[in-house]
Amino acid sequence: MTPLFDGLAAFCRGRDSRQFSIEEATRDYLSRIEREDPELGAFLSTNSNAVNRARQLDNRMARNPAPSPFYGYPVAIKDNLHVAGLPTTCASRMLANFRPLENATVVERLLQSGAIVLGKTNMDEFAMGSSTENSAMGVTRNPWDLRRVPGGSSGGSAVAVAADLAPMALGSDTGGSIRQPAAFCGVLGLKPTYGRISRYGLVAFSSSLDQIGPFARRAEDALQMMLLLSGPDGRDMTVASRDPAEMERDFRADVRGKVIGLPEEFFGDGLDPDVRASLDRAREVLSGEGAVFRPIRLPSAQYGINVYYLIATSEAASNLSRYDGVRYGYRSLKSKNIRDMYTHTRQEGFGPEVKRRILLGTFALSAGYQDQYYRKAQQVQSLIREEFDRAFHEVDMIFAPTTPTPPFLFGEKVSDPLAMYLSDIYTISANLAGLPALSAPSWPTPSGLPVGVQLIGPAWSEGRLLRSAAILEEAVGIRRPSVGTTRGGEAA
Amino acid sequence: MSTDFEMVVGLEVHSQLLTRTKLFCRCENRFGALPNTLVCPVCLGHPGVLPVLNREAVRLGIRLGLALGCTVHAHSVFDRKHYFYPDLPKGYQISQYTHPLLTGGVLTVRSGEGLREIRLHRIHMEEDAGKNLHAGIRDASHVDLNRAGVPLLEIVSEPDIRTPEEAVDYLKKLRQILRAVGVSDGNMEEGSFRCDANISLRPNGTSAFGTKVEIKNMNSFRFVQKALVYEYERQASLLQRGERVVSETRLFDSSTGKTSTMRSKEEALDYRYFPEPDLPPLVIDSRWVQEERDRLPELPQERVRKLSEEMGIREPDAEVLLLEEDFFRYFEEARQELSALARAGSWPEAQGTSRLVSFLLSEVLREWNRKGVPVLSGELRPGEIAYLVAQVVEERLSLNQAKEVYALCVEELRSPKTVIREKNLSQESGEEKLGEWIGEVLAENPAEVQSYREGKDRVFGFLVGQVMKKSAGKAHPQKANRLLKDALGR
Amino acid sequence: MQLTREQVTHVARLASLSLTPEEEVHFAGELSHILDYVESLNRLKLPPPGLNVGDGEQGPTPLRDDTPRPSTPVDLALTNAPDHSGQFFRVPRILEEGR
Numbered sequence A: 001m002t003p004l005f006d007g008l009a010a011f012c013r014g015r016d017s018r019q020f021s022i023e024e025a026t027r028d029y030l031s032r033i034e035r036e037d038p039e040l041g042a043f044l045s046t047n048s049n050a051v052n053r054a055r056q057l058d059n060r061m062a063r064n065p066a067p068s069p070f071y072g073y074p075v076a077i078k079d080n081l082h083v084a085g086l087p088t089t090c091a092s093r094m095l096a097n098f099r100p101l102e103n104a105t106v107v108e109r110l111l112q113s114g115a116i117v118l119g120k121t122n123m124d125e126f127a128m129g130s131s132t133e134n135s136a137m138g139v140t141r142n143p144w145d146l147r148r149v150p151g152g153s154s155g156g157s158a159v160a161v162a163a164d165l166a167p168m169a170l171g172s173d174t175g176g177s178i179r180q181p182a183a184f185c186g187v188l189g190l191k192p193t194y195g196r197i198s199r200y201g202l203v204a205f206s207s208s209l210d211q212i213g214p215f216a217r218r219a220e221d222a223l224q225m226m227l228l229l230s231g232p233d234g235r236d237m238t239v240a241s242r243d244p245a246e247m248e249r250d251f252r253a254d255v256r257g258k259v260i261g262l263p264e265e266f267f268g269d270g271l272d273p274d275v276r277a278s279l280d281r282a283r284e285v286l287s288g289e290g291a292v293f294r295p296i297r298l299p300s301a302q303y304g305i306n307v308y309y310l311i312a313t314s315e316a317a318s319n320l321s322r323y324d325g326v327r328y329g330y331r332s333l334k335s336k337n338i339r340d341m342y343t344h345t346r347q348e349g350f351g352p353e354v355k356r357r358i359l360l361g362t363f364a365l366s367a368g369y370q371d372q373y374y375r376k377a378q379q380v381q382s383l384i385r386e387e388f389d390r391a392f393h394e395v396d397m398i399f400a401p402t403t404p405t406p407p408f409l410f411g412e413k414v415s416d417p418l419a420m421y422l423s424d425i426y427t428i429s430a431n432l433a434g435l436p437a438l439s440a441p442s443w444p445t446p447s448g449l450p451v452g453v454q455l456i457g458p459a460w461s462e463g464r465l466l467r468s469a470a471i472l473e474e475a476v477g478i479r480r481p482s483v484g485t486t487r488g489g490e491a492a
Numbered sequence B: 001m002s003t004d005f006e007m008v009v010g011l012e013v014h015s016q017l018l019t020r021t022k023l024f025c026r027c028e029n030r031f032g033a034l035p036n037t038l039v040c041p042v043c044l045g046h047p048g049v050l051p052v053l054n055r056e057a058v059r060l061g062i063r064l065g066l067a068l069g070c071t072v073h074a075h076s077v078f079d080r081k082h083y084f085y086p087d088l089p090k091g092y093q094i095s096q097y098t099h100p101l102l103t104g105g106v107l108t109v110r111s112g113e114g115l116r117e118i119r120l121h122r123i124h125m126e127e128d129a130g131k132n133l134h135a136g137i138r139d140a141s142h143v144d145l146n147r148a149g150v151p152l153l154e155i156v157s158e159p160d161i162r163t164p165e166e167a168v169d170y171l172k173k174l175r176q177i178l179r180a181v182g183v184s185d186g187n188m189e190e191g192s193f194r195c196d197a198n199i200s201l202r203p204n205g206t207s208a209f210g211t212k213v214e215i216k217n218m219n220s221f222r223f224v225q226k227a228l229v230y231e232y233e234r235q236a237s238l239l240q241r242g243e244r245v246v247s248e249t250r251l252f253d254s255s256t257g258k259t260s261t262m263r264s265k266e267e268a269l270d271y272r273y274f275p276e277p278d279l280p281p282l283v284i285d286s287r288w289v290q291e292e293r294d295r296l297p298e299l300p301q302e303r304v305r306k307l308s309e310e311m312g313i314r315e316p317d318a319e320v321l322l323l324e325e326d327f328f329r330y331f332e333e334a335r336q337e338l339s340a341l342a343r344a345g346s347w348p349e350a351q352g353t354s355r356l357v358s359f360l361l362s363e364v365l366r367e368w369n370r371k372g373v374p375v376l377s378g379e380l381r382p383g384e385i386a387y388l389v390a391q392v393v394e395e396r397l398s399l400n401q402a403k404e405v406y407a408l409c410v411e412e413l414r415s416p417k418t419v420i421r422e423k424n425l426s427q428e429s430g431e432e433k434l435g436e437w438i439g440e441v442l443a444e445n446p447a448e449v450q451s452y453r454e455g456k457d458r459v460f461g462f463l464v465g466q467v468m469k470k471s472a473g474k475a476h477p478q479k480a481n482r483l484l485k486d487a488l489g490r
Numbered sequence C: 001m002q003l004t005r006e007q008v009t010h011v012a013r014l015a016s017l018s019l020t021p022e023e024e025v026h027f028a029g030e031l032s033h034i035l036d037y038v039e040s041l042n043r044l045k046l047p048p049p050g051l052n053v054g055d056g057e058q059g060p061t062p063l064r065d066d067t068p069r070p071s072t073p074v075d076l077a078l079t080n081a082p083d084h085s086g087q088f089f090r091v092p093r094i095l096e097e098g099r
């Protein structure tokens, strides 16, 4: 059964012509969640107030026209973003009972425009992972093949959109956590330029790399969401004072004559042949529209994983120091003095991947090792930035795979952290360089598994990237998994 | 104190800033509120919050830097300093480490009869921690986070201080400047001005540094003095016995006057500093710095110089007058009243000023120190002090009488005029009356008169004393002196 | 880089994490493996480390006004706390004085 509407524009038409009420649209999604989510596990909590709010919005609309395209629009929110009234657990035992006192800036902006939060979505604990298998709250399944992971860490948000449990969702991307699950689930996911969107109310993993971004089926919808969420809020000093409207202008501009770089390093041996074949087809589409492809070199990008796992873990170890059982969160009862309380609380409250990263990050920052690890990583990070800078003097954007392989099976990489880390090899460098990047659906593999095309642009070029994504969207078509079967398949 | 070793001291002062809000959130920066009523998600360190830097805190930092002659850096960086403690909500303190706001600068302190320049190493911005409470709680501690996130400037001197007295003067002068430029109220009781000391010893005449020990928890000037003296003796006796000083952090216990080990160097914390990714580098416009420079008030040193040049007040006295702004204002008001009295009585104003200064620095300041309260909550209005001093200048009262009157005023909460009237105090300088008293004393003490005339000078004091006694303290001392000498014929 | 169990214990103490003996062994192996991997950074020729302090191109840092806002009511501030006593957060006895 298809949802009541497909895309933001269709929602607005249906809403404004009274084809359906906001309450009906909301109930439609809530009943889909109720029906499908027990199998998929995308949601950690749902908003019991959603229908009430929908009714209020309907009432207000009886007197005044809807003031925003998002008025009454249902959305799903990753469980590391604060929604007042709902728990924020970060899929961790540590925060199982945490209730935020205020909304994240992005949530506040959605609510101000009239959007309705359906619920909070599953993720890897504290956004650390690439398969959502690190959630302390249970597994999320890929709707294209229930034996496979949805990717991560924003697995729940990707699945919610892919399985039509929400028309759009928010996620966060530190090393690929929006783009990789978007690719694995066959939806569009965008990581904005660092400093485009306020991070206030996003539970920090790695502050210098984290960005919030949308999951959508359509590039146009993602653009609208970006216009709503972008710009300074006075609560995050790392947000740049850029005019979000530039994205709209760029989105309307033609791809004809645009130069697209093909980085050799992203098309090496590790790339799955089915993924490569799908990407070749996508490339032809963009060429057909008049884009010019040119090979480029990004030699330091191969060190991205190394740099990432030093910088992200260092910042994570620091950011996670606040979980001490004093002011909120889990507290171990096994303790008579304060030091014991700290160590047992953290031992019992954090899962293994979180502990692994805290240890690695603490080591990388510790006396005697900081120069060798953390600072060295910073230097290589500057090198990666410079290479991208140089590349963008020659090309308007970069075309690459999002992931080396299609979605993998549950348990396939859990026992080998390094193998898991390598699934982010293509997405990490955009975070390290602070650049906008998206994953758009390409043609599925012959066995019906989703494939993502990654587009990386210079800072503030989200509009341009979304334009190209829109072109691919038209060529590939909107594809939906047939939810409820264990074997994936195409359904146009 | 042993004299074989020289003391080498550097001081670290944490001063809270007089901002309305905290450093990174908009909670009020206020002392004495009910527990945990000045907190928000940011200063509670909730998940997902971010710091936003307070402009006023930066402005006050710039002002202090300019007042102390520091370099104000156009670029500075905030870092995270990590340690776990319940009063530190995030598990790290936001501070400045590799690139502080201010470096260099000097503070001139009084050293014996001279002056010495103490160089400043650096001054950086950071946030304060909350407070843990243990007293009267069984098997638990309590945490109040009202103070968490209050802006601080940490002022680090070079190890240029050589005596406990210099250390205390450094702190007094620093506090005076902090107040003068409106950076801090410098209130030690409320913890808005806190000091740690690094101290090492070296044999006199050598230049290499010895092993240094850090002393914490000295919350008054007197304790700083005591702790340094104690620590000097402790280290000196170790060194004299040929033992080594251990590098460590020690706590001063004000009840015993001793320091004791808090943690050894081996236990020293690994703070894992790294640049705070939630705050961009602090870039300051040079025009802003210039604006603050233009708006800086006259600094204490400049005022000391002026007081000395314009009123002939000795520099060390002027320094004391200026240590507390309230005290100085009191002096100024009294001086103006006194100047009116000088015009009325046609005597030189300068004579009154110098009498006033010495009266304030002895009697009034002693009273103030005894009570430990600002002099303004004392009982005499500036006009009353001026009146009392004028009585002395006009020789209506002796200095001793004036002191007595002051003490009675303070004790009985009465005005000098009333006290003088009721006690029937006045000074007798009429030669006739003085001669009468002297005649009686000479008649009553023939033996002493005899021995004085035989050359025993010491007896003169005794005779003067007798005259004063006979006059019930009213005799004008200098005149009585002169007349007594005349009468004795020597 | 081969991490010893002792190093892992030290790092765990810095991070206020208690580890079981099995975890210590396990993490020692796993972290060594990851460190070996990231070690390849040392093969890179790097430009001399410069001051990574903003390039000043962005101009002065915008700062916020010193205007108070109402704080969180104390009951809300304490609402997430695992334990509190009156208006205080309550924790097991702190043994050390100072820091």
Ligand SMILES: [Mg+2]
Pocket (backbone or CB within 6 Å): B014, B095, B126, B154
């Ligand atoms: Mg400090």
Ligand SMILES: [Zn+2]
Pocket (backbone or CB within 6 Å): B022, B025, B026, B027, B038, B039, B040, B041, B042, B043, B044, B149
């Ligand atoms: Zn606050």
